[in-house]
Amino acid sequence: MAEYYSSFERKGTRWLLQRITAAFLVIVLAYHFMLLHFVNHAAEITFAGTQARMSQVSYFATMVLFLITATFHGVNGVYNALINQGLDGTQRTVVKWVLVVASVLLIVQGIRVAIAMTTIF
């Protein structure tokens, strides 16, 4: 068996989810940059244009999934980095819950924003 030079523990749901979200984000983040910087220039973004895009069900769903996966991948990455730095014990538990709360707040606010941008509902 090949040796794995990873600082992550090769077990558990978080390890797998970090890789699954990575594969998804590679595609969607590149698409997001292409669409909003090269197809539509950032300086020309208007609420009307944003609303037109966000009112397509598939685009809206992709962006909400993008928000959720990016939040998980980023915050889990921060948690892994801190554990790698030696975070443990009570501090680790406190940091974990601070990150969980921050993630939930970000996702809730992001969905509020997405709903404000769409005419689907």
Next chain:
Amino acid sequence: MSQSYDRGLVEDFGRWQEFSAGMWAWVLHKFTGWVLIGYLFTHIAVLSTATVSGEVYTETIQGLESLLVVRFLEVGLLGVAVFHIINGVRLLFVDLGVGLENQDKAFYAALIATAAITVASIPTFLMGAF
């Protein structure tokens, strides 16, 4: 079973002259990751102006885009994102056990591709900024 790679203390950044390709890849992936998650929170905060009104949203984005420093920061953000994406793909292959012998070459290729894409995007990002 996994085996952890004894990379020494990368955290001791004073050792940077001794760093191997793998250590630079580790440092850059961490750095770009921190920037991207920091940006995600900022991004949602800016987009939250859409919950006030469409006019406030449009004015906020166009106001920010009129600042030259924002255009340069966006080029930096693109570079950070492109590196994290390309190096991330490399890491997914490593996790799959593919190309383990060529990790260093793949890292150098990731750096070159990041530089090329970032430089090529500068005209688009700075368009109309002057």
